[in-house]
Each structure stands twice: as structure tokens, then as C-alpha cells.
Amino acid sequence: MNPFDIQLHYPLGEQLPGPGATLEVAPGVRWIRMGLPFALDHINLWLLRDRLGGQEGWTVVDCCVTRDEAKAHWEQIFATELEGLPVLRVIVTHMHPDHIGLAHWLCARWQCPLWISATDYYTARINSENDISFGGEGAARFFAAHGLTDAASLDKVRARATYYADMVPAVPAQFRRLMGGDSIDIGGRPWHCISGYGHSHEHIALHCDALGVLVSGDMVLPRISTNVSVHSVEPEADPLKAFLDSIDQLRRLPTDTLVLPSHGKPFIGLHLRIDQLHAHHRDRLDDVLAACARKPGSAADMLPVLFQRPLDLHQTTFAMGEAVAHLHTLWHAGKLRRFRDGEGVWRFAGA
């Protein structure tokens, strides 16, 4: 368990929404918890009571991956939790498969629109139609250039070219654009869109001042630190700096905000959690800087520095992306320099 976890306040205690059921967490805001076929075994989705174009109904926030179990779970919710009203729109916080996977099915099922940031919409469409960043040859070459040289692992990365499309086989053909700073009316209350960077290209969190609620998506999670990775398609990126700057933007929200995260339980303690995440990454950056000062290192060399546990291939690819992200923050800040060694692997050394 995260040692900081006990410092956060979970107002619902151990309560979870049952399978096929919802739990009201604020007036008109209902929590759905769906299973996921990964080590991260669930995702939280939200139903917001809404009125759109004079019609009563619901807005769905996030969708789960495309799989039969998730569709069946949704059908149970539709049958028992919607008070006989339709879904009026689908809002997606960002383009990762567990969030956008079933948007195509939900939007077709209810003949309703998808609302999402433009960057994440197009990234989802490109990845759904032609994977560019989560597997395949490009990803294998990127990992090799960062020191993952084991041929069997690289073959598995190559073989995962359809990793994203398997979980997101389609994306709705049209969308309505959400941007940071937008205020949208949901059920007669204004909800503020807050853009966030570093986890996906343009993540949108939703804050309702009247309810004191933040739908934080993956930008602030209570127990795990958000994945922040460099991907092959943008190999010189500095997503960790973008992520840390983004969560600082959330400090202007009230301290008693009820945070509704995509994984874990609703909690109070947003500012404390932001402090914890900064401290966590500061420690990791210090460790990486010290390791590279001792001996120039690649991202693969940083895996045992950053992760003190055995990693399977899936976890290794995530961990490699994270290791490059930590190296790049130090490199872009001028604290490390990088060079290619005789094997063509990027190594980072004290500046």
C-alpha cells in the first residue's frame, strides 16, 4: 500500500458500487466500477444526471474497454439505473483504451455525441486505425535505443502492433471538442474543463464548483502514481514536467473538493495528494540523477533504480516509458547530458 494512502480521507469508507449497480457520490453524480483485464483491475466511470436540448437523461463520463463483459455490465446499468431515461452524451477524459474503448458502442447504442479534446480524439483514431505508439516496429526500435536489448522482449513488443486497436476497434466518426477553460452545463450546473498534460496529450478533468466535485480522470489517483511515459512517436518529449505543472493547476480548487478518480476510491485531500506526487517524483528524479552521476546509464539501466520489483513484459514497456520520462526531465533541465554509446543506445550522464 502507498504509505501516504492513510493520510487521505475516503468519505465513502469501504463502500463500492456493486456489479451492475451505481452509488450516488454527490447529488446527480453516480459511480460505476467496471472490471478490467489488466493488473489494474478496475476503472471508475460516472453517470451525471443531465438535461440536454430540453430532454432529461444522463451524461456518461468514460466507457471501459471494448469487451463483452463491459457491454453486459452497461446493459445491466441501462436496465436498472437510468430511471427509464436515455444517455444523452458521452464525455471521455482521454484516449486511453479503458476510457474511450466503448465510446463507439455507447454513442451508436444511444445515438448520442462524443465530447472529448481534439488532440485525444485524433490520437485515438490514428491508434485505432493504425497503431503508432503502443507496440509494433516503431516501439521496438525506441525501446532498443533506450537499452532494452533482449531479443525475446523486443519480439513481443513487435507482436503487439494491434494492442490499442484490440481494445479500441473503432472511434465515433464525429466529436464535439472540449478545451481547457470551457464551461459546460450538465444538469443545470456549470462544470469547468481543466486540461492536463503528460499522461495523455490533452486530458480533460471536470470540476463542478456548486457540487464541490472534481472528476479527475487519471491526472490525480489516490493510491498509484499516474503513468507518465515517453512514446516512440514523440521521442524527445518531457511529459513528466508537463504532468507536474498540470497537477499544480489543480491547487486553485478548494481543499475540501471531493475527487472522483478513474482508479481507486473517491477521496478528499487533493492538495495533499498533489504534494505527495511531487515528493514521489522528486525522490525518483534524485535517484536517477545519482545513478547517472555514478555511471552513465540508459533507461533500461534505470528500471531497478525506479522499480524495486520484478516486471513482466507489459509492465516493462510501461516502466521503460517512465524511465525515459524521468531521464528526459533531468536532461531538459540541464542536469543530465545524453549521448549515444557504441551500440547506438542513449546514455545519460551528469551534466
Ligand SMILES: [Zn+2]
Ligand atoms: Zn489513462
